[in-house]
Amino acid sequence: MNKTNNIQDEFLTRLVRKTGSGSPSPDFTEKVMNKIYADKAVQNEKQAGLFSLGSWIWISAAVIIITMVLLFADFGFINNIFENLNSRNLQFFNLLANIKNTLSEAFQTIRFSSLSLIILISALSLFILDRAIRKIRAFYFCF
Amino acid sequence: MGLLKDSYYVTQVLKGNVAAFAFLVDKHKDSIFNLAYRITGNREDAEEIAQDAFLKAFQKLDTFRKQAKFSTWLYRIAFNLAISKTRKKKTEITELNEKHFDQYILDDVRYEIMESDEEDVIKMLHHAMDELDTQELALTTLFYYEGKSIDDISEITGITPGNVKVRLHRTRKKLYAILHRIMSTQEVYPT
Secondary structure, three states: OOHHHHHOOHHHHHHHHHOOOOOOOOOHHHHHHHHHHHHHHHHHHHHOOOOOHHHHHHHHHHHHHHHHHHHHOOOHHHHHHHHHHHHOOOHHHHHHHHHHHHHHHHHHHOOOOHHHHHHHHHHHHHHHHHHHHHHHHHHHHHO | OOOOOHHHHHHHHHOOOHHHHHHHHHHHHHHHHHHHHHHHOOHHHHHHHHHHHHHHHHHOHHHOOOOOOHHHHHHHHHHHHHHHHOOOOOOOOOOOOHHHOOHHHHHHHHHHHHHOOHHHHHHHHHHHHHOOOHHHHHHHHHHHHOOOOHHHHHHHHOOOHHHHHHHHHHHHHHHHHHHHHHHHHOOOOOO
8 A cells, every 4th residue: 555545534634624723813914914014114215225316416515515605604703702702711711712722723734625625524424414314214113 | 806826916016016915815824824823733823923924925025936836835934934933842642553553443533533522523633633743733734634735745844755645644643543542541621
């Protein structure tokens, strides 16, 4: 007698089929599909960039404009504020003035062209912005 | 409208129609849940395994060979998940004394089962199946409950067809032997 005949057993088949284990919960399909949609959203999030190319162009332009304003605008009034404070002989503001002078001296020794400086600051700003948004989004998706 | 073939829904999902996967879930959820339940013996675990199996199938759908049967592929995923999540079951009967298990006992057991109350028989069978290990449970479920072919079972479990037959033969004898013991000793189990 071959092995297949040893396992074919209509009686046992009928018996085993009587012990049905029932069905999964009524909302099983819904639960699975919700998991799938959530998984798909996460996958899409990973694949897609944070912003579209157009958005990045606008953000870059804004960062460049702000940098240029900061570099070329006349901020002489800030010096005036420090000088006024200095004249009042306040210790804390003296400390701030010292820090400002030290930094000014340090930057005076570094010679960059304005364009290089703009590119450097813009790139750094974009990098920091990108990291910050990623962290905020990651935090948001935790919940 | 009747359900279309699995391959149609698989193609739809691969084209980006995620909602088409719901038809596949609806069609196979009972079988996958049943297999997981038989192996784990716990409804909650079975539900979780079945859900994970469908999610995994969705994630790996692009690796599915269309020449293969979707249901067999899905069973394989569920089988592996269930086996890996199930702790090794203790088996009270590990050895089967084949000398004492002949056709006479088989017929005797069948006769006794036919004479018994159906509710009692189901209860006894549940307890008999509790004594099978996870692989024996999976083989019994796939072959006797789901009516899968030896080749399909081989593909699902990763056991060669020859070994599937041998193990099914032993499992069948073991089940009858356990039922015989239960009936001859009048073991009483709670519901």
